[in-house]
Amino acid sequence: MSKIKIHNKSPHIDMTPMVDLFALLLTFFMLTTTFRPQEPAIIDTPASISEKQAPDKGILNLSIDKLGKVYFNLDNGPDTTTKFRAKVLEKMGEQYKIKFTPKQIETFSKLAAFGMPIQYVGKWIDQKDPAGRDKLQKLLQDEKIDGIPTDSVDNQLAWWIYFTRQIDRNIQVGIKADMETDYKVVKKILDILQDKKVNKFNLTTNLEKVEVKVEN
Amino acid sequence: MAQIIENSSGKGDGKRKAKKHSTAIDMTPMVDLMCLLITFFMLTTAFSKPKVMEIVLPEKEPDTSKAIAPPVDKSRAVTVILGDNDIVYYYEGLAKADSLPSLIKTDFSKDGIRKFLLKRNKPLFDQILEYKEKIKKGELVLPKDSVSSELKKLRNADKVGPIVLIKASENIKYKNFVDIIDEMAITNIARYAVVDLNPLELKMLEAAPK
Numbered sequence: 001m002s003k004i005k006i007h008n009k010s011p012h013i014d015m016t017p018m019v020d021l022f023a024l025l026l027t028f029f030m031l032t033t034t035f036r037p038q039e040p041a042i043i044d045t046p047a048s049i050s051e052k053q054a055p056d057k058g059i060l061n062l063s064i065d066k067l068g069k070v071y072f073n074l075d076n077g078p079d080t081t082t083k084f085r086a087k088v089l090e091k092m093g094e095q096y097k098i099k100f101t102p103k104q105i106e107t108f109s110k111l112a113a114f115g116m117p118i119q120y121v122g123k124w125i126d127q128k129d130p131a132g133r134d135k136l137q138k139l140l141q142d143e144k145i146d147g148i149p150t151d152s153v154d155n156q157l158a159w160w161i162y163f164t165r166q167i168d169r170n171i172q173v174g175i176k177a178d179m180e181t182d183y184k185v186v187k188k189i190l191d192i193l194q195d196k197k198v199n200k201f202n203l204t205t206n207l208e209k210v211e212v213k214v215e216n
Numbered sequence: 217m218a219q220i221i222e223n224s225s226g227k228g229d230g231k232r233k234a235k236k237h238s239t240a241i242d243m244t245p246m247v248d249l250m251c252l253l254i255t256f257f258m259l260t261t262a263f264s265k266p267k268v269m270e271i272v273l274p275e276k277e278p279d280t281s282k283a284i285a286p287p288v289d290k291s292r293a294v295t296v297i298l299g300d301n302d303i304v305y306y307y308e309g310l311a312k313a314d315s316l317p318s319l320i321k322t323d324f325s326k327d328g329i330r331k332f333l334l335k336r337n338k339p340l341f342d343q344i345l346e347y348k349e350k351i352k353k354g355e356l357v358l359p360k361d362s363v364s365s366e367l368k369k370l371r372n373a374d375k376v377g378p379i380v381l382i383k384a385s386e387n388i389k390y391k392n393f394v395d396i397i398d399e400m401a402i403t404n405i406a407r408y409a410v411v412d413l414n415p416l417e418l419k420m421l422e423a424a425p426k
Contacts, residue, residue: 015243022250029257034265046394049401050269064390174268179391183298186390194276202268203394210402 038130040113040137041065046179047208054202055172060164062157063113064177068185069147072160073113077168084167085109091163092118096156100125115147116140118156150188157189161196176204271397274409294336294378296329297417298388298396304329305424311416319424324395333403336378341404343370371406380408385421 043063057078063071077084086109093100096118100108104125111133114124120140127133140146150157164171173193177186190201290310297305297319305319306329322328334341344367350356351363358366382396400408413421 012240015247019243019247019250022247022254026250026254026257029254029261033257033261035260035262045266046391048267048269048394048398050267050398052268052270054266054268056265176266177390179389179394181390183384183388183390183393184386186393187384190273191276194273197275199275200270200272202270203397204266205269205394205398207267 048205071115174202374406
């Protein structure tokens with residue numbers, strides 16, 4: 001009687017095709033990637049048929065969340081030497097008599113969107129990592145002092161816009177608001193912008209195709 | 217963990233053979249690493265750039281008493297009022313204190329405000345549609361930039377289409393605002409403006425069907 005041989009060899013799979021495929025995918029992703037910018041709040045934008053792409057340079061972005069809090073973001077201009085963010089922060093510091101150290105200004109030029117009164121911006125910059133900044137933002141939210149102040153008593157948003165326009169007069173303005181944001185709030189922001197002579201806006205929307213048929 | 221498959225045969229005959237090493241390398245760690253990297257890139261990639269809708273608002277007159285609304289031809293005027301709960305009202309012509317036009321209630325659906333605007337804007341809409349059709353079929357070959365400028369020319373030449381005045385009431389959502397601007401783009405309305413409600417229209421809103 002012949003015994004059934006038991007294979008005690010380890011099962012060996014040839015992984016070469018798998019590695020090939022993975023290498024291809026990896027190359028593809030590495031070449032096509034543009035990193036998703038960090039968002040200060042979750043904003044669900046409304047849909048439109050517009051296919052115009054948002055410019056990625058020379059744009060001042062105002063995000064407005066569901067509750068009407070305003071977040072401010074600005075890029076550094078067409079190249080790294082222009083450092084618009086740093087210049088705007090310096091001017092804001094002068095306006096509000098807040099001294100920012102050169103290191104803080106340098107760090108600020110590398111950061112993204114924020115939504116808080118100028119008095120807290122220094123603290124925000126000093127956080128070591130993005131998680132710390134998120135935490136600070138949350139903390140301010142709990143104390144109900146998040147968002148850039150837009151009321152007439154201390155309209156910091158107007159100053160931010162004013163200085164940004166002073167430093168880059170060709171800057172475009174993008175507004176990204178949530179579907180459920182009250183129009184009143186958006187209107188107020190539009191009014192502030194119009195007071196600063198901005199009359200053209202880019203509203204961020206999701207692309208949605210619409211078929212239109214004309215009845216005869 | 218590199219696997220070496222040993223050749224166990226041919227031991228007994230005393231000849232010393234050069235050991236045959238198999239060239240198979242264990243690729244598991246490499247695959248692991250690649251898997252990780254791919255996942256990382258897949259999660260951080262933003263494939264589609266955000267799209268934007270451009271709007272231009274009329275310049276503000278600092279002194280409100282000086283601001284004069286530009287005259288609007290009565291036969292072309294259409295006023296769209298955005299009400300609460302996604303309701304849209306509209307009326308044709310201009311409102312006068314002695315003869316208030318009644319508001320017609322509709323919504324943002326396909327057969328709502330869009331149907332009405334399309335009917336009013338049919339000449340221009342057809343013109344633009346025909347133009348786009350021509351480009352699609354290849355009868356007209358134009359660089360992409362000049363297409364939009366040609367469309368702009370068509371819009372500017374429009375003399376019969378409606379002039380839409382968009383007015384938003386107090387409690388609407390931002391979505392409604394974007395939707396109505398979007399309707400303007402869908403129906404190819406050449407002239408529209410976002411303006412504030414006047415007292416007459418507030419009165420009309422009160423009397424409007426809910």
